[in-house]
Amino acid sequence: MSDSGRARTVRELALVRAGDKGDTSNVVVVADSTAAYDRLAVELTEERVRERFAHLGAEGVTRHEVPSTNALNFVIEGVLAGGVTTSLRLDAHGKSLSSLLAGMELPADGER
Amino acid sequence: MTGDGTERVTDEGTERESDDTGTKAGDGATTDDDRTATDDDRTTDDDRTATDDDRTTDGAETIADGAGPATVRIGCGAGYAGDRIEPAVELSADPDLEYLCFECLGERTVALARQRLAGDGPGYNPRLEERFEAVLENCVENDVTVVTNMGAADPDAAAAATAEIAAEAGLELSVASVTGADVADRFDALHEETFGGDPVAAYRDRTVAADAYLGAEPIVAALEGGADVVITGRVADSSLFLAPMIHEFGWEFPHDGPSERIGQGLTAGHLLECAGQITGGYFADPGRADVEGLAELGFPIGEITADGGVTITKLPGTGGEVTPATCTQQLLYEVHDPTAYLVPDGVVDLSGVSFETVGPDAVRVEGGVADPPPDTLKVSLGYDAGYRGVGEISYAGPGARDRAELAARIVRDRLGIRGLEPAGLRTDLIGVDALHGDVGDGDPYEVRLRVAARCGDEATARGVAREVETLYTNGPAGGGGARMDVERIVGIVSTLIDRDRVEPELSVREVDA
Numbered sequence: 001m002s003d004s005g006r007a008r009t010v011r012e013l014a015l016v017r018a019g020d021k022g023d024t025s026n027v028v029v030v031a032d033s034t035a036a037y038d039r040l041a042v043e044l045t046e047e048r049v050r051e052r053f054a055h056l057g058a059e060g061v062t063r064h065e066v067p068s069t070n071a072l073n074f075v076i077e078g079v080l081a082g083g084v085t086t087s088l089r090l091d092a093h094g095k096s097l098s099s100l101l102a103g104m105e106l107p108a109d110g111e112r
Numbered sequence: 113m114t115g116d117g118t119e120r121v122t123d124e125g126t127e128r129e130s131d132d133t134g135t136k137a138g139d140g141a142t143t144d145d146d147r148t149a150t151d152d153d154r155t156t157d158d159d160r161t162a163t164d165d166d167r168t169t170d171g172a173e174t175i176a177d178g179a180g181p182a183t184v185r186i187g188c189g190a191g192y193a194g195d196r197i198e199p200a201v202e203l204s205a206d207p208d209l210e211y212l213c214f215e216c217l218g219e220r221t222v223a224l225a226r227q228r229l230a231g232d233g234p235g236y237n238p239r240l241e242e243r244f245e246a247v248l249e250n251c252v253e254n255d256v257t258v259v260t261n262m263g264a265a266d267p268d269a270a271a272a273a274t275a276e277i278a279a280e281a282g283l284e285l286s287v288a289s290v291t292g293a294d295v296a297d298r299f300d301a302l303h304e305e306t307f308g309g310d311p312v313a314a315y316r317d318r319t320v321a322a323d324a325y326l327g328a329e330p331i332v333a334a335l336e337g338g339a340d341v342v343i344t345g346r347v348a349d350s351s352l353f354l355a356p357m358i359h360e361f362g363w364e365f366p367h368d369g370p371s372e373r374i375g376q377g378l379t380a381g382h383l384l385e386c387a388g389q390i391t392g393g394y395f396a397d398p399g400r401a402d403v404e405g406l407a408e409l410g411f412p413i414g415e416i417t418a419d420g421g422v423t424i425t426k427l428p429g430t431g432g433e434v435t436p437a438t439c440t441q442q443l444l445y446e447v448h449d450p451t452a453y454l455v456p457d458g459v460v461d462l463s464g465v466s467f468e469t470v471g472p473d474a475v476r477v478e479g480g481v482a483d484p485p486p487d488t489l490k491v492s493l494g495y496d497a498g499y500r501g502v503g504e505i506s507y508a509g510p511g512a513r514d515r516a517e518l519a520a521r522i523v524r525d526r527l528g529i530r531g532l533e534p535a536g537l538r539t540d541l542i543g544v545d546a547l548h549g550d551v552g553d554g555d556p557y558e559v560r561l562r563v564a565a566r567c568g569d570e571a572t573a574r575g576v577a578r579e580v581e582t583l584y585t586n587g588p589a590g591g592g593g594a595r596m597d598v599e600r601i602v603g604i605v606s607t608l609i610d611r612d613r614v615e616p617e618l619s620v621r622e623v624d625a
Contacts, residue, residue, distance in 0.1 A: 011397075011400060015395070015397065015400070015401055015437060015441060017394065017395075017441040017442075017444075017445060019445045019446035019447075020446070021446055021448070022307060022308060022605075022606065023308065024448070026444065026445075026446060026447060026448055028440075028441055028444040028445065030437060030440045030441055032437075055549050055551075056548065056549060062448075062449075064444075064448070064449055064450050064451075064463075066443075066444065066450050066462070066463050066465070068463075068464055068465060068466040068479065069436070069440040069443060069465065069466060069467060070440070071440050071443070071444055073444045073447065073448075073450060075448045075449075083604075084219070085219070085220055085497065085601065085602060085603045085604045086497050086566065086601055086603045088500065088536055088537075088538040088564035088565070088566055089538070089540075089546075089564075090540055090542060090546040090547060090562060090564075091546075091547050096547045096548070097548070099548075100548045100551075
């Protein structure tokens with residue numbers, strides 16, 4: 001909802017939802033506009049997202065792009081402590097992982 | 113999308129009301145590697161993207177065949193086992209609705225139901241009676257056909273219970289049940305590895321349930337036979353919605369090559385299957401994404417045309433919203449590769465899907481295409497994974513975090529002293545690090561210690577949980593609100609089975625008014 005060039009967090013540019021399948025989480029980032037999508041497509045590399053989730057066990061991150069809907073889909077493996085059925089975590093589904101991505105900070109204009 | 117769905121074995125021996133809620137399995141997808149068709153099989157863009165005019169022509173041809181109406185309206189009455197009931201009642205009262213689908217099976221719901229069945233409980237959805245008592249009369253009155261997977265581990269018993277409700281209400285109904293998803297007796301027919309790469313054989317002795325994800329075909333057969341209510345066990349979520357379309361429009365199925373109609377139908381099914389998640393539920397973020405009326409959220413309706421046109425909408429006057437943004441979030445929910453979303457009825461390419469607002473809370477969906485069905489089906493294998501013991505206690509005010517951390521150390525020491533050796537142990541400070549690890553800063557006003565243990569036996573699990581409760585009188589100052597919980601754990605792994613090893617069966621019960 002803000003000028004996509006000035007936004008400092010992913011949340012300012014996109015809404016995020018997470019789903020689970022086994023030990024893999026998929027985090028969907030839906031940008032507000034084509035401009036927001038373009039900026040996030042540059043900033044949210046697989047490596048940066050992997051770093052963000054590394055402390056939770058993330059092994060690999062695959063990014064899928066659906067530009068017709070301004071959406072990026074991050075498939076993050078190994079991040080659910082074994083998966084919902086046997087995990088001991090409070091949020092065993094990893095539903096709240098959407099907010100971990102939404103809170104990622106973006107470099108300011110010119111910082112990159 | 114709430115509870116984790118394991119059966120609670122409390123001191124009172126009661127089950128939690130939401131014991132059947134599970135995360136949505138979503139699909140029944142096989143792995144990417146197993147898809148039978150490749151991208152090369154797809155036709156060119158020209159073939160795939162028919163214009164609106166072309167579609168009208170196609171639809172007219174279908175109608176000329178006498179196959180059915182121009183538009184079918186399909187509502188989603190539940191997105192998980194424990195979902196709200198009123199939204200489905202509202203849908204059932206809509207005179208223009210033709211189908212009402214209830215998606216009520218999370219990944220391990222069937223395995224839990226199988227356990228319940230073994231213990232003399234119902235093998236079907238525990239809220240089936242409550243749901244059907246609320247909607248069946250409307251459905252009969254408005255000629256709304258019901259399709260649901262509430263049969264879980266025992267579709268026949270679910271159908272019998274449904275027939276009983278109908279008879280008591282004086283309703284004339286034909287109730288069909290679809291069985292055959294249970295493949296536990298064909299363990300050797302399962303593929304050798306789980307999706308995670310473990311040998312399937314390692315689960316043989318601990319298997320609680322093994323169910324294949326059936327597709328649309330047996331539901332279509334039930335509808336062709338005139339069923340008013342179709343009750344299945346494990347069926348892919350999207351199949352519940354695709355089946356009425358195939359039945360009404362006479363679409364070619366299974367399709368040989370890329371199909372826009374089946375692709376659009378499966379895309380619609382995928383979008384609708386989580387109910388409120390596409391009408392503004394699980395979407396609101398105050399100040400960022402405000403949604404009105406979540407307490408009276410309307411559930412979605414798919415308006416499908418014979419040529420594969422799809423519009424997602426909801427009833428006027430209900431809460432929530434249907435926008436391209438709510439649709440996009442749901443489009444990719446629990447999807448990995450959007451170019452190859454595998455379900456029993458096809459390999460769907462969602463990557464070209466687009467959304468356009470065409471009215472108030474009405475969004476048109478374009479671009480879904482599906483390659484032919486894979487020749488394997490996904491199997492969810494539920495296994496006995498022991499017990500989970502959880503204990504919690506809260507601390508507040510100055511030093512709350514320090515006291516909670518001390519409490520955690522005490523519990524760990526106590527486990528050593530008592531010789532309790534859980535297979536897995538986890539301590540979290542809710543309010544500090546329980547969801548994403550310790551990524552915040554500052555000490556919160558209140559902190560809740562949570563200790564969770566995975567154990568082979570119930571006594572150990574209970575022992576761990578009790579060590580938290582005993583902090584009341586033996587631990588740090590000011591602990592309050594202690595709770596404990598011991599649950600059986602049903603683990604789930606996924607594998608494949610060849611489609612020709614699975615034989616769906618259909619039974620029909622007629623209820624006379």
